Amino acid sequence: SVQPLTKWAKRNLSWRIRTYPKESALGHDTVRALMYYALKVWSDITPLNFHEVAGNNADIQIDFSRADHNDGYPFDGPGGTVAHAFFPGDLHTSGDTHFDDEESWTFRSSDVHGMDLFAVAVHEFGHAIGLTHISDMESIMRPYYQGPVGDPLKYDLPYDDKVRIWQLYGVRESVSPTAKPEVSRAEDHPFLPDLPENRSTIQPRKDEPDRCNTHFDAVAQIRGEAFFFKGKYFWRLTRNKHLVSLQPAQIHRFWRGLPLNMDSVDAVYERATDHKIVFFKGDRYWVFKDNNVEEGYPRPITDFGLPLGGVDAAFSWPHNDKTYFFKNNLYWRYDDQEHRMDEGYPVEMTLWKGIPAMLDDAMGWSDGEIYFFKGKEYWKVVDSSMEVEQGYPQSTARDWLVCSDMQSDGPGSESSRTGARSRHGQQDESRSENGYEVCSCTS
């Protein structure tokens, strides 16, 4: 996408929330704090300064509006278009930012249907200061909502976004283009509550597993996101590997049509041919279109040519468009297009060098690699090889579920901790990322 030639000539910009959401669970203070932190994401790294004002002359007027609100960009109720902002300029609307009041705005919520206000606000304020949409999957300026982006107090923009905004405004003098943002003192900033106002709805349930200290029943990539299933619960990670919520969601509340007495799943995968989602439990399987089960399920797994006894793991491999099933020390290769098992299977799992038998599950990820999960560890297989990459297994809790080594107490062996340290060290020392070299020129 082409960068417009619009940017603010001034560096001090005022903002104001003119209207608040009418029926939101988020209180005014939370909304205000989220706007403050979303603007701060940009001012932390550029010479821009944002200050909140009263009155109607703010550069960035923030509104929660419904339907047609006379700006040429009518909202369309829940889903669809969720927000927009006007690029910088001389018009009175320049910089103004509108959120659809009919969305279910959330913050630190496990509600998978909610719209994380902070994530959307960071994106919209990117427009308000001059950034257009780009297709980069990692970018906050990708036009599609990709779920929460984590803690507002710790959020760090993807490097490509930093580079694009530095191209418009330069680098803030106190910022090294490759350094981590400084940790600011909490008393300088608006208070951001730990939990949303309706605390009672997200109190941890008694049977809720500890994501940092468990093995998972099933792991799957669905619509580009990672789903970790455990018991009656699941955690969800966005395409950028951000955990949507620390609290797990209940399987039955999201995946509609599974038997209510089903207390866990064995394996899950998204079918490459039609993007339907297949759940396995024991000798039966269910096919979902989106999050609703299809008519006629469950059916026996013998439909796939699998023997009775269930499966440990299932994943679809984009490398050859085949689906792989694992059970104990055997695996099968299934052709979803032909609806039949490939000949010559099952085969001993020893062909997958370094992968343990009796897996918990496996999934393909957006980096093109396959990840195998067992116990508290995972293994990575790269480049269509059938061999584990060096340095694995690693800790699932630490690398996927946002747990520290101490929290996960799993394979946090000295070697894995050293590995993590050296990776971070390498990043810190580098003067470039993703092929960009950055020059700081602030005068």
Added chain:
Amino acid sequence: APTPTAEDINLGVDWLTKFGYLPPSDPVSGQLQTQEELSKAIKAMQEFGGLKSTGILDEPTLELMKTPRCSLPDLSQSEATRRKR
């Protein structure tokens, strides 16, 4: 792939126009867009969205069109017109 329904095509054309992949419809020909233009616009949308570029309104494409998003277009009007020319 299953043939997209008329409803899907209408949704697709509206969506592609709204987000800058198709120029606004010609007042003389109404909503009519050539198949070639439509296919090009779908391809551009698929490439921008990180999908396999098929030029067909397949399920992943329709799925992405239904994903919540920002109201602003992905391509500017001049870019859409330039592609048409």
